[in-house]
Amino acid sequence: MSAFRQALAERQPSAGGHRRWLYVAYDQLSHEIGPLAEAAPEEVGIVLVESPWKGRRRPYHKQKLALVLANQRQFALEQAARGVAVRYVVHDGPYREALAPLAAELGPLAMMEPAERELRADLAPLVDDGRLEVVAHGGWLTTAEQFRDAAGAEPPWRMDAFYRAVRRATGLLMEDGKPAGGKYSFDAENRRRWPGEPPAPEPPRFTPDAVTREVGQLVTQRFARHPGKLDLEALPATAGDAARLWRWARAECLESFGPYEDAMSRRSSGLFHTRISPLLNLHRLLPRRVVDEAARAEAPLASREGFVRQVLGWREFVRHVHRETDGFRRLPGGRPAVRERPGDGGWERWSGEPWPAAGGGSDALDGGASPSHLGARAALPPAFWGEPSGLACLDTVVADVWREGWSHHITRLMVLANIATLLDVRPRELTDWFWAAYVDAYDWVVEPNVLGMGTFAAGELMTTKPYVSGAAYIHRMSDYCAGCRFDPRRDCPLRRLYWAFLDRHRERLAGNPRLNGPLASLGRRPADERRRDRALFAAVRRRLRQGGELAPGDPVTEP
Numbered sequence: 326m327s328a329f330r331q332a333l334a335e336r337q338p339s340a341g342g343h344r345r346w347l348y349v350a351y352d353q354l355s356h357e358i359g360p361l362a363e364a365a366p367e368e369v370g371i372v373l374v375e376s377p378w379k380g381r382r383r384p385y386h387k388q389k390l391a392l393v394l395a396n397q398r399q400f401a402l403e404q405a406a407r408g409v410a411v412r413y414v415v416h417d418g419p420y421r422e423a424l425a426p427l428a429a430e431l432g433p434l435a436m437m438e439p440a441e442r443e444l445r446a447d448l449a450p451l452v453d454d455g456r457l458e459v460v461a462h463g464g465w466l467t468t469a470e471q472f473r474d475a476a477g478a479e480p481p482w483r484m485d486a487f488y489r490a491v492r493r494a495t496g497l498l499m500e501d502g503k504p505a506g507g508k509y510s511f512d513a514e515n516r517r518r519w520p521g522e523p524p525a526p527e528p529p530r531f532t533p534d535a536v537t538r539e540v541g542q543l544v545t546q547r548f549a550r551h552p553g554k555l556d557l558e559a560l561p562a563t564a565g566d567a568a569r570l571w572r573w574a575r576a577e578c579l580e581s582f583g584p585y586e587d588a589m590s591r592r593s594s595g596l597f598h599t600r601i602s603p604l605l606n607l608h609r610l611l612p613r614r615v616v617d618e619a620a621r622a623e624a625p626l627a628s629r630e631g632f633v634r635q636v637l638g639w640r641e642f643v644r645h646v647h648r649e650t651d652g653f654r655r656l657p658g659g660r661p662a663v664r665e666r667p668g669d670g671g672w673e674r675w676s677g678e679p680w681p682a683a684g685g686g687s688d689a690l691d692g693g694a695s696p697s698h699l700g701a702r703a704a705l706p707p708a709f710w711g712e713p714s715g716l717a718c719l720d721t722v723v724a725d726v727w728r729e730g731w732s733h734h735i736t737r738l739m740v741l742a743n744i745a746t747l748l749d750v751r752p753r754e755l756t757d758w759f760w761a762a763y764v765d766a767y768d769w770v771v772e773p774n775v776l777g778m779g780t781f782a783a784g785e786l787m788t789t790k791p792y793v794s795g796a797a798y799i800h801r802m803s804d805y806c807a808g809c810r811f812d813p814r815r816d817c818p819l820r821r822l823y824w825a826f827l828d829r830h831r832e833r834l835a836g837n838p839r840l841n842g843p844l845a846s847l848g849r850r851p852a853d854e855r856r857r858d859r860a861l862f863a864a865v866r867r868r869l870r871q872g873g874e875l876a877p878g879d880p881v882t883e884p
């Protein structure tokens with residue numbers, strides 16, 4: 326018997342007595358919210374489903390597979406130890422197939438509404454005929470009504486308006502009805518480059534027990550083809566690990582979180598970011614707890630506010646945008662195409678082997694909406710899978726991602742999404758790459774961040790302009806350029822890529838007040854420079870698509 330099965334059998338409460346049965350989805354791992362919080366342990370039983378089919382749908386990073394499986398198994402053991410009866414099912418197919426016989430045996434199962442649209446679609450037939458009874462998800466901090474009241478029933482939606490309203494509604498960082506410190510956002514003060522001081526904290530290491538080690542072996546064997554490094558000591562798996570990670574974040578990160586929120590460095594992949602998103606999204610850490618404790622922590626107000634804005638503001642906001650648009654399937658400009666099957670994020674082109682994604686056929690789950698406001702159609706270059714590109718910023722962040730399954734917000738936005746957008750990469754393909762590569766990625770959060778924010782694929786739905794920049798931003802906010810073969814002021818390809826981007830999309834972008842300045846500068850750019858911008862764009866894109874490297878002095882980068 327496996328270490329997990331044996332530990333579960335040892336902890337399982339004795340049979341007997343009537344229990345109400347609940348289904349707890351893989352990302353709802355808390356007994357402090359929803360129906361599991363409302364009943365005494367001896368009155369409930371929970372069903373947990375492990376689905377290798379789900380793991381194979383995309384080329385998920387090994388660390389993500391291990392994170393989800395280890396947390397779900399540890400949660401099963403923790404609940405059994407509390408006196409909750411646990412049915413732990415492994416089923417190699419959609420979740421509804423696993424749950425249907427259990428609902429027949431145990432009666433209708435109650436569950437909190439899934440956060441992922443993909444799971445909602447999978448379970449819809451069981452909900453429709455009453456075999457699953459869905460109640461509201463107790464982990465969110467805001468409701469759809471609050472979102473519509475604050476941000477508007479129709480797009481465009483802006484995070485600031487929503488955030489101000491929810492600060493007032495929750496009373497977080499409010500004093501006598503006014504925002505603490507006299508303003509809602511200290512963002513303008515939180516844009517410092519990191520000079521190497523104060524030292525960036527080392528993330529905690531954990532000691533995997535026999536159950537987590539067994540998950541590590543399972544991932545290595547069953548998901549051998551999946552990319553990414555498996556590092557069990559970096560993986561918080563138990564409730565105790567989650568508490569330790571959050572203690573570390575509060576003690577080591579919060580103080581300097583604000584000022585260096587936008588900084589990037591080769592010397593630290595995380596700087597003062599908390600790394601709690603994987604556990605927040607699994608509900609091993611509860612958003613309510615982290616915002617309450619951060620708001621009361623002993624740290625500068627700009628840092629506390631910056632953190633609260635991310636969780637209470639951005640995290641809730643993107644979830645509402647996803648839900649209101651039905652996963653970007655309903656947009657102001659119409660209904661974008663929907664992929665039939667899950668995309669592999671460019672895996673096949675890079676590895677030379679097809680990804681045998683499930684999807685379509687019996688399970689009938691699609692691969693997500695593919696909007697592209699700017700008509701971007703290029704393939705994601707193999708550099709995102711680890712082939713050297715010669716661009717130090719890109720290569721550094723990509724290496725971080727395949728080593729850790731994670732990188733922080735600004736690296737995602739201003740390096741990865743920025744470079745992909747400058748190259749006119751298909752937004753859906755980039756989204757699928759992020760979904761596969763990051764340990765914290767689920768449809769409700771990765772799609773708004775990549776389609777809505779990172780690539781401008783949904784136009785002005787949730788941002789006022791595309792987040793694109795040339796070398797200047799990366800040079801100002803990071804130390805990447807110091808280790809690069811290119812010079813950010815002279816021959817860095819991102820400079821011309823930026824101008825070429827504005828030039829290609831100037832008609833679409835015209836009329837956007839936030840782009841008046843850049844478009845006016847483009848208009849003053851000599852015709853010959855614009856021709857060279859276009860030539861560099863075409864040549865760089867070709868070279869990167871072929872998996873080649875860029876170098877100074879090469880005709881590709883100096884047209």
Ligand SMILES: Cc1cc2nc3c(=O)[nH]c(=O)nc-3n(C[C@H](O)[C@H](O)[C@H](O)COP(=O)(O)OP(=O)(O)OC[C@H]3O[C@@H](n4cnc5c(N)ncnc54)[C@H](O)[C@@H]3O)c2cc1C
Pocket residue numbers: 597598599600601602603605606632635636639640641643732733734735737738742759763765766767770771774775778779
């Ligand atoms: C292109 C792109 C893709 C992204 N994909 C994901 C994703 O798949 N999953 C994910 O959880 N986040 C995603 N984000 C948002 C953000 O980058 C991560 O939440 C954050 O980097 C996680 O690291 P952290 O826990 O150290 O965050 P911190 O910087 O410590 O912030 C604290 C928390 O705030 C929340 N948060 C901050 N910004 C956002 C945001 N824009 N959307 C949602 N939550 C936010 C997260 O829960 C995070 O844990 C993405 C951002 C971009 C630009």
Ligand code: SF4
Pocket residue numbers: 715716717718719795796799800805806807809810811812813817818819
């Ligand atoms: S010089 Fe250009 S390519 Fe190199 S790290 Fe800086 S911004 Fe990136």
